[in-house]
Amino acid sequence: MDDKLRIKISIADRVYPLTVEMSQEEGLRSASKKIDIMIKQFEENYAVRDKQDVLAMCALQFASQLEQKQIDSSADNVEANERLKKINDLLASYLDK
DSSP states (O other), X not given: OOOEEXXXXXXXXXXXXXXXXXXXXXXXXXXHHHHHHHHHHHHHHSOOOOHHHHHHHHHHHHXXXXXHHHHHHHHXXXXXXXXXXXXXXXXXXXXXX
């Protein structure tokens, strides 16, 4: 059985036909809606004349959010590793007694 779907995604008043896995459909449709919402916000709040500029601003916004999440996750991992090292040191000292 073929799990591929043919869907049409609209972004910035353009329709893009895609062939995707069934598991990707919901995420793509959600992302498309978020992009269109962000486009409208940029157009309402800034004097933007060109759709390409708005799309570039959207791309920057999404990319910066992803980068920030990775930075935050990395910081969380460092903190967790430090806590685990302290616990490991405590256990090692307890077992050495």
